[in-house]
Amino acid sequence: MRKNIFFITLIIVSIAAPLFISNNFILRFATDILIFAILASAWNIIGGFTGYASFGNVVFFGIGAYSTSVLMSVSGLGFVVSFLLSGILAAFFAFIIGLPVLRLKGHYFAIATLGVAEAVKALVQNLDITEGNSGIYLPPPDLSVDGIYNFFFYISLVVLILLLLTTRLILKKKLGYNMIAIREDEDSANSMGVNTTMIKSISFSLSGFFTGLAGSIYAYQQGFIKPEPVFNVLITIKMIVMAVFGGLGSLFGPLIGSITIEVISELLSSYFLMAHTLFLGIIIVLTILFAPKGLIDVYGNKRSGLSYFLNNIKEHKV
Amino acid sequence: MTNKMDNNKTLLRCSGLTKKFGGLTAVDNVSFELKKDEILGLIGPNGSGKTTLVNMISGNIKPTGGDIVFKGRQLRGLKPYRIGRLGIARTYQIVKPFPGMTVLENVAVGAMNGKSEKNRSVKDAFTAAEEIIEFTGLIKYKNYMADSLSIASRKRLEMAKVVAMDPDIIFFDEVMAGLNHNEIDKATEMIQKIREKGISILIIEHVMRAIRLISDRIFVLHHGSKISQGPPDDVLNDKKVISAYLGKRYKQLVK
Amino acid sequence: MTLQILINGILKGGLYGLMALGMSLIWGVMNIINIAHGAFIMIGSYVTFFLFNSFGIDPFLSLVFSVPVLFFLGFIVQKHIINMVIRAEIFITLILAFGIEIFINNTALLIFTADVRKVKVAYGASNFSFFGATIPYVRLIAFGFAILITIFLFILMSRTKLGRAIRATSQDLEGARLVGIKVSRIYAITFGIGTALAGAAGTLWAIIFPVTPTMGGGLTLKSFVVTIIGGLGTMLGPVIGGLTLGIIEAFGTNWFGTTFESLISFTILVIILIFMPKGILKSKKE
Numbered sequence: 013m014r015k016n017i018f019f020i021t022l023i024i025v026s027i028a029a030p031l032f033i034s035n036n037f038i039l040r041f042a043t044d045i046l047i048f049a050i051l052a053s054a055w056n057i058i059g060g061f062t063g064y065a066s067f068g069n070v071v072f073f074g075i076g077a078y079s080t081s082v083l084m085s086v087s088g089l090g091f092v093v094s095f096l097l098s099g100i101l102a103a104f105f106a107f108i109i110g111l112p113v114l115r116l117k118g119h120y121f122a123i124a125t126l127g128v129a130e131a132v133k134a135l136v137q138n139l140d141i142t143e144g145n146s147g148i149y150l151p152p153p154d155l156s157v158d159g160i161y162n163f164f165f166y167i168s169l170v171v172l173i174l175l176l177l178t179t180r181l182i183l184k185k186k187l188g189y190n191m192i193a194i195r196e197d198e199d200s201a202n203s204m205g206v207n208t209t210m211i212k213s214i215s216f217s218l219s220g221f222f223t224g225l226a227g228s229i230y231a232y233q234q235g236f237i238k239p240e241p242v243f244n245v246l247i248t249i250k251m252i253v254m255a256v257f258g259g260l261g262s263l264f265g266p267l268i269g270s271i272t273i274e275v276i277s278e279l280l281s282s283y284f285l286m287a288h289t290l291f292l293g294i295i296i297v298l299t300i301l302f303a304p305k306g307l308i309d310v311y312g313n314k315r316s317g318l319s320y321f322l323n324n325i326k327e328h329k330v
Numbered sequence: 331m332t333n334k335m336d337n338n339k340t341l342l343r344c345s346g347l348t349k350k351f352g353g354l355t356a357v358d359n360v361s362f363e364l365k366k367d368e369i370l371g372l373i374g375p376n377g378s379g380k381t382t383l384v385n386m387i388s389g390n391i392k393p394t395g396g397d398i399v400f401k402g403r404q405l406r407g408l409k410p411y412r413i414g415r416l417g418i419a420r421t422y423q424i425v426k427p428f429p430g431m432t433v434l435e436n437v438a439v440g441a442m443n444g445k446s447e448k449n450r451s452v453k454d455a456f457t458a459a460e461e462i463i464e465f466t467g468l469i470k471y472k473n474y475m476a477d478s479l480s481i482a483s484r485k486r487l488e489m490a491k492v493v494a495m496d497p498d499i500i501f502f503d504e505v506m507a508g509l510n511h512n513e514i515d516k517a518t519e520m521i522q523k524i525r526e527k528g529i530s531i532l533i534i535e536h537v538m539r540a541i542r543l544i545s546d547r548i549f550v551l552h553h554g555s556k557i558s559q560g561p562p563d564d565v566l567n568d569k570k571v572i573s574a575y576l577g578k579r580y581k582q583l584v585k
Numbered sequence: 586m587t588l589q590i591l592i593n594g595i596l597k598g599g600l601y602g603l604m605a606l607g608m609s610l611i612w613g614v615m616n617i618i619n620i621a622h623g624a625f626i627m628i629g630s631y632v633t634f635f636l637f638n639s640f641g642i643d644p645f646l647s648l649v650f651s652v653p654v655l656f657f658l659g660f661i662v663q664k665h666i667i668n669m670v671i672r673a674e675i676f677i678t679l680i681l682a683f684g685i686e687i688f689i690n691n692t693a694l695l696i697f698t699a700d701v702r703k704v705k706v707a708y709g710a711s712n713f714s715f716f717g718a719t720i721p722y723v724r725l726i727a728f729g730f731a732i733l734i735t736i737f738l739f740i741l742m743s744r745t746k747l748g749r750a751i752r753a754t755s756q757d758l759e760g761a762r763l764v765g766i767k768v769s770r771i772y773a774i775t776f777g778i779g780t781a782l783a784g785a786a787g788t789l790w791a792i793i794f795p796v797t798p799t800m801g802g803g804l805t806l807k808s809f810v811v812t813i814i815g816g817l818g819t820m821l822g823p824v825i826g827g828l829t830l831g832i833i834e835a836f837g838t839n840w841f842g843t844t845f846e847s848l849i850s851f852t853i854l855v856i857i858l859i860f861m862p863k864g865i866l867k868s869k870k871e
Contacts, residue, residue, distance in 0.1 A: 124859070133847075144844075202409070205445070
């Protein structure tokens with residue numbers, strides 16, 4: 013019930029927001045937050061609910077971005093078709109690569125996904141169709157300046173809401189229970205009749221699908237993309253940190269995490285332009301040290317204040 | 331009369347099961363049958379290959395040789411989840427509840443999956459899970475997180491999870507280890523009640539008192555080979571068994 | 586020509602091996618993948634560059650500085666940061682190390698700027714001929730140092746009391762504690778040794794290749810590849826892994842072009858992880 017209220021409030025506030033915000037800078041900033049919220053929430057499906065911490069989810073973002081770019085500028089397709097195809101291609105790639113990679117566990121899975129992302133980046137840097145390192149241009153949207161800002165805001169919002177609704181639906185179904193069972197104990201789930209390979213692949217593909225859609229939006233918004241920025245491992249790190257910061261394995265945690273972290277980074281970077289990324293490093297370290305279970309846990313925990321944070325450290329140190 | 335016929339029907343037949351790890355033979359050419367409604371005890375010293383045998387049947391490890399036939403169907407080479415769906419459930423020696431789920435959710439996952447012809451909806455699975463929790467006496471812990479339970483309750487939860495799968499066969503791997511006398515009696519009672527549901531049971535146990543009481547037959551593994559088989563009293567008095575495994579410890583336990 | 590490529594591969598591979606040695610030690614003993622490993626290598630490189638540029642200290646001699654500096658740095662980072670989450674889920678330490686890497690890299694960017702630096706020693710260009718292949722002295726000496734340091738670590742781990750304590754801790758944490766080993770201290774020391782090795786690798790790297798504040802990321806990934814190829818738990822693993830990667834890379838880039846270097850190494854990484862996750866030395870199953 014509380015979740016429903018949260019959902020409805022979120023939708024109303026978001027839809028109404030642009031009507032009151034005439035400042036395009038703020039609208040653009042809100043869009044950035046939404047895109048990161050999509051990335052973090054999509055990561056949450058595989059990393060938070062299924063328990064497979066992927067360190068290569070940026071590969072789906074990059075594939076989404078490049079699919080849209082190639083489909084629009086080389087094949088001359090429209091945005092909507094390219095957008096949907098981008099998500100499907102990213103999901104398909106997740107499924108195929110997931111079959112061997114999801115057999116690995118822990119560190120090995122993390123490194124393998126990181127390796128896949130780096131390998132695909134290196135491939136894109138060397139392919140002719142992606143124009144290698146020189147990058148690729150996309151045709152701009154045929155809209156007024158204000159229209160463009162509104163368009164990207166709303167399309168990101170729609171994708172995020174769809175993602176959260178899908179996740180919520182899954183959690184109430186057998187698929188959701190089986191995903192969590194795998195996270196909690198894969199051997200036991202397997203013996204109980206859970207087709208673990210299939211469930212993991214579906215989960216990874218869903219994560220890939222929405223991440224791919226975000227990549228597609230990003231590419232169209234930027235109008236020009238290159239391999240290094242869209243396959244940057246920092247994007248993976250940011251989505252994980254946002255998901256962890258908000259609360260892993262909770263529906264709205266990643267959204268809360270992305271809003272908080274983006275706002276903090278934005279404030280810091282406006283004061284310390286040079287050291288923007290430096291602060292990201294500090295935020296990551298502090299988040300992990302003091303709230304490894306996320307804001308949702310801080311909020312829901314009986315311990316309060318400093319003792320909560322100190323307890324986290326006591327629990328995890330040697 | 332038909333009832334008696336059924337009672338002699340073989341559900342699971344393993345023949346010549348062998349597992350080699352490198353140069354070491356963990357299970358050596360073991361054959362046995364599990365009949366319908368039977369409780370079959372499996373005993374043997376530590377490292378005699380009991381768990382390896384169960385792991386092969388449940389698909390967790392691949393046999394080096396031999397056959398596993400369940401209701402006329404070859405199980406060798408199937409993945410664990412396929413075997414689970416065909417109607418064979420197992421517990422793990424080191425209990426594996428889903429720690430971050432409630433007791434009810436743990437059992438519901440068993441009811442949602444398990445034997446495939448059941449194919450329950452989520453709602454039905456929770457209803458079924460509720461009944462099984464009642465049956466196993468865990469009802470007051472229904473909404474507790476699994477990792478907050480005591481050892482005895484955890485073992486019981488492990489039993490509830492597999493019963494929820496509606497299987498034809500359950501392998502219990504040391505579900506009494508670490509329990510006190512009183513808890514062992516309760517577990518013994520529980521296993522008998524599970525058999526009354528029409529589930530056949532293979533039970534690995536070190537607690538001789540319990541296994542002698544509930545098993546219809548017992549077979550003994552030693553260094554991976556079967557050295558004895560038969561009614562509990564015969565097996566436990568078999569000289570080969572006593573010298574190979576039980577020795578003085580047995581006399582203390584049985585008295 | 587083939588001999589030249591082979592020699593180039595072996596010489597670079599020795600350095601790769603040294604880089605991965607520290608990562609593999611930390612991973613093996615405390616089950617942490619130190620994503621910041623490359624950042625520590627970078628610091629080692631800058632120590633050498635700074636000493637050479639400001640005081641004219643011979644880069645090989647600067648090993649005497651970079652190794653203790655990096656040991657100290659690693660010791661502190663483990664003791665006061667990483668140790669706080671060492672028992673949390675695996676990916677938590679991974680993310681934390683990423684945070685540390687970002688912090689180190691950006692601090693380096695502020696201090697050293699993004700300019701590419703080079704250690705230009707007088708004897709940098711001298712070389713000799715070996716069956717028609719050209720071998721620069723610096724590369725051979727760097728290779729020699731890499732091998733020497735590896736042997737030194739081997740002796741440290743197998744012959745000393747400290748080495749035995751580290752091995753005991755890695756095999757059985759509770760057991761080590763019972764016999765009176767102070768685990769948190771051993772962890773900090775091990776991490777320090779790991780980063781000290783990174784520092785040594787950084788020094789040798791700076792003698793041969795250009796240095797930038799962002800060079801670390803790529804070297805971390807290379808160290809992964811080497812660690813994975815060689816497998817965990819042996820001193821020989823990183824050496825074998827390093828030489829393998831060095832040789833494959835040398836021939837691969839010769840055939841496909843230098844832009845394919847990272848594609849080749851990451852493809853190897855993924856293939857090895859999928860087909861023989863324990864490394865090529867222990868590839869036989871069970």
